[in-house]
Amino acid sequence: MADKVCWRPPRDCDDYWYEWKHCKSLQNLFHNYYTYGKAPECQEWKRDYMTCRHWEKTGSESDKEALRQNEKARLKEKQNRTPVWTQRTKPPSDWYLPLDTGKPRQ
Template identity: 65%
Template sequence: MADRDTWRPPRDCSDYWIEWKHCRSLSNRFHNYYTHGIASECQQWKIDYKSCKDWEATASNEAKEALRQSESSRLNEKQSYLPVGRLRKKPPADWYLPLDRDKFK
C-alpha cells in the first residue's frame, strides 16, 4: 500500500477514456486517414484506461508497469519526430527593422 501513496498514474484515468473516445470519433479517423493514409490505432488508449482503473482498484504492479511502459513508448514516439524548421540560438540581427512587404513579390 505504500506504493499507492508514492506513485500516481501520469494521467487521470478519465483522460485515457476521453482520448480513446476522441481517437474513435469519425472526424479524427477521417483526419488520420486523410493525413497519414491509415486509420488511427485506438486500442492502446482503452488498454491504458483498463490498466489505470485496475491500478486504482488494486494497486497491482502489473497495471503500474503497463502504464509506465505505454507512456514511455508514447513519449519516445513523440520525441522521434524532428522539428520542421531549424531552431534558433538567437534572434536575427535585423529583428527590429520594419518588414519590407515588396521584398517577396
C-alpha cells in the same frame, strides 16, 4: 504498501477514456486519414484505461508497470519526432528592416 497508496498513474484514468473517445471520433479519423493515409491505432488508449481501472481496484504491480511503460513509450515517440522548424541561435542580420524591402510588389 506505502507505494500502493502514494503512486498514481501519470494521467487520471478518465483521461485515457477521453483520449480513446477522441481517437475514435469521426473528425480525428478524417484528419489521420488525410495526414497519414491510415486510421489511427486507438486500442492502446482503451487498454490503458482498462489497466488503470484495474489498478485502482487491485493495486496490481503488473498494471502499474504496464502504465509506466506505455507512458514512457509515448514520451519517447514524441521526442523522436523531428521538429518542423529549425531553432534560431541568433536573429537574422536584417531583422530591423521593413518586411517588404527589396521585394517587388505583385
